[in-house]
Amino acid sequence: MEQVVVVTGAASGIGAAVARHFGRLGARVVVADIDEAGGAAVAEEAGGLFVRTDTTREEDNLALIEAAVAAYGGLDFVHLNAGIGDGGGFGQDDYDAERQHRVLAVNLHGVMFGLHAALPVLAAHGGGSLVVTSSMAGVGMAPFDPVYAATKYGVIGLVRSLAPTWQEKGVRINAICPGFVRTPILPPEAIDYIVGEGFALAEPAEIAASVAEIAASEEAGRAYVLQAGSAPEPVAFPRLDLVRTDT
Template structure:
């Protein structure tokens, strides 16, 4: 994919994976809109890369709409929507369960992606672009320590795969890093160190991100796990619906099309 002249919108772009993605894209000729609630750091990143900052609370659909509008008004369109904003939950489903923390995590990690896709998709479609959402390895495997986080990240993975199937003219993919060196793992660092769990450099996550940007696939989940190369996760095919005689519906449909072609 030729990136010179492209336009990218990055939510959660003030720090961590979002800021690193902005710093990787800008030197390649991409105009970047940094969207975040952290105005000080967000403006600093935008100034550093020659981009534009917009304050965006992804829990508010109108903020996502405004961020897309800024990309279009400032740079003429939108080619890459990187829906990256996310937080940890901060509670379990046990005695420390907190409804407000639960709602906030779901609003940022899941609703933020939904609102972002809703508002970015028409503009991305106009330019044959792509949408990338940040989920997590927690969306591909059990997360006993934070089941709510696992739930909303799994939902993002499912959302992206379903959207990709219904939007063949737009590439839609999901990035699934494990424990990367960002602020989100600050409460876990001590435990991770005790367990000997490696922390992934953000640069490695961005390498995986760029492989998605420059690739051709859609509906794919690229995972980034310590100690192995990043790659596309291979989902096992679930059992699909069958006809009354036990034939898979997809095969039955193909047979019907073949018969119709032969008859005509």
Template sequence: MEFQDKVAWITGGANGIGAGVARRLAGLGAKVVVADVDAERGKAVADEVDGLFVTCDVSDPRHSEQAVAAAVEAFGGLDIAVLNAGIATGFGLGDDFDAERYRRVMGINLDGVVYGVHAALPALKARGGGHIVATASMAGLMAMPMDPVYGANKAAVVGLVRALGPTLAADGVAVNAVCPAFADTNIIAGFKTALESAGMPILTVDDVVDAYLSALRSGGAGQCWYVQAGRPSEPFKFPNPPGPRTASGERVALHDPSQEG
């Protein structure tokens, strides 16, 4: 797709990946709605790209609905939803577990994507279709022993995107995810030095933004684009799990009951 005059709503757009996507899309001619809880930085990014800033706590479904309504009112519709807002976890399930922080993390990293899709769909369908791209993580594609809760919510985003992809494609809405490894954003600020000392390459924001553009232009649905240093980004090829067999060991042939009779 090309982006001239397309309307894009970007959550977590005040800094990091979200701000990078906002700048890139605006540079390609899109009209951008920057949504974030950080009003000062969010307004700065919106002003920089001649866009609109809206305060948006993605853990509250009303905020996402209001942000989409603001996009429609300001620019006449919505073509792209970039559901990028996310925060670090920083605790496990042992003595350091904090139920209140757990709900906050899940509210932003998972519920924010669910509420964002729900809020964006009517506006996207009103345009005859559009694109949704969610920020997941390599932590959603592989085990994340150092932060199991973060891995859990990102794995949930991956599962959600894979399930929604074929369903919403029938309505002309392409849903995909981008799954970066460690990128130079606030999420890794507390352990960036440790990663570098261990020899782990750190992605630039531009590396991740490139993957967003690839996902938007791909025409695919339900894909999860991995982003790893030194490798071209592409959709992850999920292995097929074992399927059911009959009592005699034959493959089960599924059928569609709606086509019967």
């Protein structure tokens, strides 16, 4: 039976590559984005459906999942990929509360809304897989964009905290932490600098193949670092056991 796949932020970059990848595999793909022209074009390439979605609106997330089920009769895999950068810093010249709020709304609240909309439906349709796009900034640091890094740490906390409960219901939740990827989130001058400094730059199609591999695995609650030319590498988080003392 054909998989039903939903991808947010799928008009370009990693999301578009994931949509195309699953389309080539014969899945029924639902492309979600606020970019109507780009999203519709990717949906056509993937042989699927475009649903305009502002992930910062809870009602849009609910409508997206409802549209996927109405069109294709089920739900098997959801990739919550929509994200933006440039939350600014904390100096006098780069502090912008409105810009910070926008990054938080897309990267963190949007993921929360997506999880709330998708998880019960995945469970109700026999289980499945959900992958959230974090970043290497979510397990390291990003001095150039600390607000972005904070949101990417946040989604990993969500994934790890939700995974055990939903795994019991048949839904596997994982995160990906891409390194440098040739996507619109990186301006041309940044790409030139990265390449000039000798850092590896992955193509979106390579990340998409890793996403499909993770989605098909039985793992849950993991965060995988994805870098050019390398297999997905799970992050080794410290084991934190509660300490009990007898009194």
